[in-house]
Amino acid sequence: MSFSQSIVHHPLLDQQPAGDRDLFAIRAELFTSDAEEALFALYGQQPDYDDWLSRFYDIIAEGFAARPDDLKKLDQQRVHIPDWFQKPHMMGYSAYADRFGGTLAGVADRLDYLADMGITYLHLMPITKPCAGENDGGYAVEDYEMIDPRLGTMADLERLAAACRDRGISLVSDLALNHTADSHAWAKAAKAGDPHYQAYYHCFPDRRLPDLYEQSLDEVFPINAPGNFTHIPQMDRWVWTTFYPYQWDLNYSNPAVFAEMLRIMLQLANRGVEVLRLDSVAFMWKAMGTDCRNQPQAHQLLRAFRALLRIAAPALALKAEAIVAPEHLTAYLGEGAHAGKECQLGYHNTLMVLLWSALAEGRADRLTRMLRRMPSPPANTSWITYVRCHDDIGWPVLDVERQGDGPSDHVRFLSDFYAGRSANSFARGQSFQTGEDRAVHGTSGMLASLAGLESACDAGNDQAITQAMARISLLHSIIFAFGGIPLLYMGDELGMLNDHSFEGDPQKAADTRWLHRPTMDWAKADERHEKGSLTHRIYSTIRHLIDCRADFPALHGDTPSRPLSAANPHIFVMRRSGARGRLLLLANFSASPQIITADEVIAARFRFPLKDRLSQSRFDGLDDLVLAPYACHWLEETNA
Template sequence: MSPDPGWYKRAVFYEVLVRGFKDSNGDGTGDLRGLIEKMDYVKWLGVDCLWLLPLYQSPLRDGGYDISDYMKILPEFGELTDFTAMIEAAHQRGLRVITDLVMNHTSDRHPWFQASREDPEGPYGDFYVWTDDPTTYEGVPIVFVGAEESNWTYDPVRRQYYWHRFFHHQPDLNYDNPVVQETMLDVLRFWLDLGVDGFRLDAVPYLFEREGTDCSGLPETHAYLKRVRAVVDADYPDRVLLAEANGWPEDVVEYFGDPLTGGDECHMAFHFPLMPRIFMAVRRENREPISEIMSRTPKLPETAQWGIFLRNHDELTLEQVTEEERDYMHAEYAKDPRMRAYLGIRRRLAPLLENDRDQIELFTALLLSMPGSPVLYYGDEIGMGDNIWLEDRDAVRTPMQWSPDRNAGFSQADPGRLYLPAVMDPIYGFPSVNVEAQQQNPSSLLQFTRQMLEIRRQHPIFGTGDFIELWSPNPAVLAFLREDGEDRVLCVNNLSKHPQPVELDLRRFHGLTPVECRGGVPFPTVGELPYLLTLPGHGFYWFALRG
């Protein structure tokens, strides 16, 4: 890959569950060799970077986020040689690859934790957070409400309590121990040396604990992230650190580090509150939820970028909304209680939008035009469905639907051996929703998504340009400008299911001609009068403003 320090600002990420993407050896589980087989599809789609969910050795009690060996690949996925072959295959096609790294905790099966339990005075005795008093750090919120009753669990071997911000089988590492800090830096170096282009740092706010706080985003955590960034910048230029920090944008900017240096912690962080507000705005047919959260979004340091998404491998999280807004989202998008998980909604994009093609296209256009680097979740480009009868988050982690053949073309295994059953319902089942059919259909959702990605590539301002919202008297229309120098794109979005008119003040662009990006059609030249547009229900326009 040619050197490009700012590649992540212009990139579109494609989130892949390796277990669910392609099975190369017929054992019913996707693997790295299967991903290599489908790398040409990823390149054809038009994304820039793969984001792979955890690949490490794990007992899989939490989808691989419970790691039992940081230096080994889960055997079902392959070996380290398969991993390096996958990296090479991606790089040969101009694609980058980032992986999940869980720094906060390990599995309770990890040899470090077993040694810590059995030998408190040994070299791993202080690798985890232990106490005799389970009221320590009292009042710290429980992440998995309903699944866990406390952040402390008693261990009968050591006869002490250990700290866990997530499930009880995921004990938190003790970052007050300098050896833990160095060990985790060695883990980063190991994978960076193998060629990975960066990491999504899972649960990164929770590395340190202090009495009297909520044990989240503490100064010690930020100090350690600066150490991590310094190592990456010094030894691994062009690599990226993406923070998973679920908070308000004015708080999350702290994970970018010092703005005076251009940012000295993570290069990227997810903009979690934007996503539910897109869903709210469209259902309410009012732009206010999006406008309000964007007005609260501060200017970023020079090297920083938001990561934005519609759906991913977890539930549609509703932590950063009010209780009233959460009730509204549940009522509108998760009428069946089985669709809910923790504080969110465990559904894919197409079922959330009731398979309404116009809405899916509008949401995709918003994802690709709002400020930040967008993340597509595997299968959403073809409108894959979910299976709410599966447990927990497995509802949205079913096999990729490649063809109408056996097991959706995912695997040659006996259907009963699949890690999860392929979706087979009449609307979203693989006989009707699959890559093979949509590649051959010029009007398919897959071809639409590919076209929009191509248009985005032609306009780097979608990744790096300014975002300027344009006021209009019609609250159902969200209009904004993406601009950097002479590259300008006007985006106009109808959040209502009914046709809507809108008048925009474009006098600043007097004499320029809006050219619709999808068809290349020139619209009337901008004059002194308000610029009138009419949009179909859930319609949108992208206009390149040209002289």
Template sequence: MTASGRIQGVTITQNAQFEATADPLSLGHLLPASGADGADLPSGPHSIHALPSLAPQLSAVDSGTSDHASVDDLISMARARMQQIELGQQAQHAEFDRRLERHLEPLIRSMLQLYGQHIAPDELALVVGDLGSLLASSWLARSDFLRGMDSDREHQAPWWDSRHAVVGACYADRWAGGFQGVEQRIPYLKDLGVTHLRLLPPFLASESFDDGGFSVASYRSTNPKMGSIGQLADLGQRLQENGISLMLDVVLSRTAPDHPWANAAARHNSFFEEFYRIQPDGPTGDAAQRSVWAQGPAWERVVPGDPHDRRRVRTSEHAHQWDLDWTNPRVFVAMAGEMLHVAGLGAQVLRVGSPWHLWRGVPGTPDVLAAGRQVLRTLGTVLQIVAPSVVLESNDPVELRVTDGGIQVAEGLDRAALIWSSIATRDATLLAQEIRNHGAPLAGKGYLQPVRNHDALQWSFSDEVVTAAGLNPDAHRRFLGEFYSGRYQGSFATNPAVPSRSGRIGAAVCGTAASLAGIRHEPGPGADRVLLAHAVAFSLGGVPELWLGDELGVLDDPLWSLEAGHELDPRWAHRPRVEQALIDSRHDLFSVSGRLYGAIRRMLQVRAAAPEFDGQSVIDFDTRNEPVVGYQRPSSDGSVVLCLANFSDWGQYVTGETLSGFQSKATLLQEDTQIDLRNGVLLEAHGWAWIRCIPRRAPRL
């Protein structure tokens, strides 16, 4: 590497200049200080402003006498670069020093393991020096308010084990018109019981295909439809002051082609060309010829309109998003800076995707997943030093059963798919099988359990669960795709279908909970199905995650394809705008929205009042009735909440004999009434029950 670059107000360089700024909202994008070929810097919204210069960096470790960098020397380099930043008498300075004493050496060792074989020792020393500078400057930029949260959270139990935790999710502009609208609806969120708010990517996205905000063109600017970066930071603090933590995405594996780093690479800046997997005369097979849903690998021209530029860049995840090359340690420092910048906006949870995406396609890598997990673990250590109240989230629940994988929380999308499978088939066999086989997460990790999320509903459950029930996995997925798109005779749902992005047979389906459940044509039974899906998700173990609008029965937007830029992306069907009139309709107890809101709010209140819902433990229970799923949530005092859910269109009975393993006196929590289990439990069509009872024998955990 012969050029230099700038990141979050920090110059990463191979010369004697280091620059930093304490402004977390600065426009200091990672851009080259000068092109390797003398090309001019880009102008416009991504241009670089002058930053204050600090003292020259110390000399790198002498690599002439050793083939490997020394951990001690690298630590010394990192500390020397940190000392160039005057931290003064900042609050919590002593705590920052204690975190460095605990975590800096593991961080440097991990960097050496990741990159020691990829670059020369003196290069690694420069990278580690830049990382040290980033740690200090990012901590300096962190507000006293956030530092106070860091101090408090270090001594608290994980929030994901609390029965009071509830996640709400939305796009700021679709749900409330923007950041200021979200702030105005904070009382609504508090009344509903929301403790964490997931804002789907609010950052500046690609102009060609924004991928719902996930094709990020800059983390230093926001989508103008939502508001400014300053308003986002203000919202983060205002939410936290009201007991609500902000959750944001950081896409680690790729960037938009109009990201500043990609712009610099396209202009032949050699420093940033090495940020991506670019070949001078890459393979054929234009990514531009693929569907927006197709997943790679494929190679797209770096400059499509230039017939003389034969360079191609790898695009694995989507047709128009460039893969970052994580074997380059400068990418690690750059993305760590972006991650810390987003954390500085007030985010307490950063969703970073699957570790498999980071190191794939690297020749000679025996275990791609292990390498990706080490990247996330190392990024997690960076957070432990600068922002220990912030945790990493994955969309892959497997990561919760991986020791030292770097992920603390993950979405249980596989179980969400099985809830909808049970609703379609009127049979809970697959869901019951999953509960029996589903291991608890490792200590210190936790599930988030959505009914659906921003993406198309994909049938991501394991083949083993389906084959154990004697079904063909591909045929079952094909059936579900046909059913929820309305092509299956007798289906109550009509929703847009999309090709499966997982490569499996069977289309994924878009749709709000109300549309998936058939409220449009069957308001009464449809509302029952919505409540059933949420009752299961809210009790199944993990933190409930509610897509805002589903508690009001919002339907798919029939005009989704008429909005500019959305024509090829049917996921916008289940991201309709939620106008204030719909929010106000929750007070009409005779409307579907009023009924759903009242019932879901009551569910969350009952859950918060029951100690059995603390933690992540779930014990299976055989109802001896295929349409009815059962499971237990145990407490430390010996009681359990027995959760029953009927997926049939008809009433179902769980007999007193089936329930004879419990003492006869029990409490039906949602009605706060006493019942006698010797009489059995009758569940109405699509009905559910949370029953506090005492096992005659201690339940098997």
């Protein structure tokens, strides 16, 4: 009897209604081959491989048996509507729970604000219990099965998830897959000398192997946390710590770690979480002589998790947080024979960085060139498109063509520009992990401050304010039309500015990312209804984009996006064309008006007359199109 057959007869499943057993059996028949292919590649050489395989199937049977009836109903809805996250009405919002609502209950009290905006996807930054003190913004997890006590309890999470579903909002939660806090129970046991739990991590008795690994490794935080290994005196071992010394990398070559994480994923899914943001997935597998990123086994891990979860909880979607070079990005959605079999969603980090690059340069040719090199996402997957998030803007992804050591001149330019060190800069940001040797990591800052609104307001310059507002609109107009789920970062819909309060907190002062992690300004949120205020102007622009997107079939996630080369280097041209509809996006990244010829529009296979969905303006093709500074048009054909 095959495992796919034996699992259907698991004792826990015998207690389920016949209809539920049948559905589970169908899904097991469909997806166990995908799971076993990946699991055998990972663990097939283990002498007890069959025992581990049985344990993995026990976990998904247990997870399915414990799944509440309303979530099993959601499972069936998502099976029958697999493109639910690709629909154009999907609109995301990202926030720290404590900074948005104080607690999970407080977030629930603010859901009407989000629903009124048209939000259908709410990502709350880490809500599970972090370690005390420095914890990388909550990503150093001490207990995956406990909510941060400052936020509430697992019962509060269930209530929040249910309240979100009632409003058509999918709740998203983080899962730090690559590492735990050094105060996690597994790490504590390892420190105490337990070999079982030392095997959950990468532990070394001396520096011989760490020194060999270091020869090909980069440093993620070279200023604040140099090196990739930390000596732990309690056990006299060196532990792999890619990010910070208090974050221990998990050892996924040990099947026990895979089993633990699979169980935790199902627990969160059964609490009502609909999307798991898988943190730092590119780092999950270590291989000597490589940079230990984007290894084939990391993709096998994702395929195994996805296949098993499709059996037990198919409503759960996986989102890859893979901040990697453009050529590696699409792979986290699956490619080749495995296309669409890893994560359903992935952050389009490259697009975000390129947008800021184009804004600083005042031209779009680099944006166009690099996007044209990237493959389209596989069927039944989508990007998460965004302008800002809780992290820095990491410039090194633009150095894919770099020759030699050190950052390119362009990356140095961007770092200086957005830190306000350039004479012509409109930005008010701060460098992140940029050292005296000018090694460049990234830039911190809120969207409005980076786009020039803060400096313009300080100067009382109305023209500069207008330009800053146009930049904010331009960036959002592109991410809303690019394809996938657009994600607003908390406060950007209101034009909130940098928060310098972190500079007085010793635990945060060294991390400039707290510059863009403010507490939600609810008084400012009330200003969104005050006509004529800057807040109202920004909020109205965002709301207008959401409304224009929501019922536009051409923005369904399965409609391909194709950047087109433009004769004018200041203009970004993108075509979306498919069975659901067509869109031609034109965006001017210059501070001066720019022209695109009618012939170029025709060459893009669009026929006049065209109507701009955003402004309702019409273009008949008799004259060339003049794009105002920082203007963006969503053009569609019309026969009227």
